[in-house]
Amino acid sequence: SGKSTLLCTLSSRFSKKLQVNGSLTYNNKAYTRMQRKSIGFCEQDDVLLGDLTVRETLFFAAALRRKQSKESASKRAAVVIQALGLTSCADQNIGGANIN
Structure with missing residues (x-):
């Protein structure tokens, strides 16, 4: 439960209605907007x-x-x-x- 929401959030594909708070790090380094834009995934459908x-x-x-x-x-x-x-x-x- 929540897998799609997590993937959409990490790849910046979430609805503008969804409010996301907090910070994200990768290997103890800030997760940048550029990194977020370079992530994608294949939809289930x-x-x-x-x-x-x-x-x-x-x-x-x-x-x-x-x-x-x-x-x-x-x-x-x-x-x-x-x-x-x-x-x-x-x-x-x-x-x-x-x-x-």
């Missing part, structure tokens, strides 16, 4: 659109997360594809529960 390709999914995520031009989002998607070694499957649909 799959929220990916199975009809999209890997490239389209990463483009969509970049465009939503960062208010940037289509060109910048496309470049960011390409960087992530390269970094994760997904070049060979970048243009394949990611699939989903209803897609084989």
Whole structure:
């Protein structure tokens, strides 16, 4: 109980209505805003659109997360594809529960 709330709080993904007080340390050092912004986690429920390709999914995520031009989002998607070694499957649909 409270696992999702803890993860959302640590990654700054909590509702603005939730009031969080206190301090957070990691290895006895203050946990900075930059560290908090670099933490992410995978949701329990799959929220990916199975009809999209890997490239389209990463483009969509970049465009939503960062208010940037289509060109910048496309470049960011390409960087992530390269970094994760997904070049060979970048243009394949990611699939989903209803897609084989």
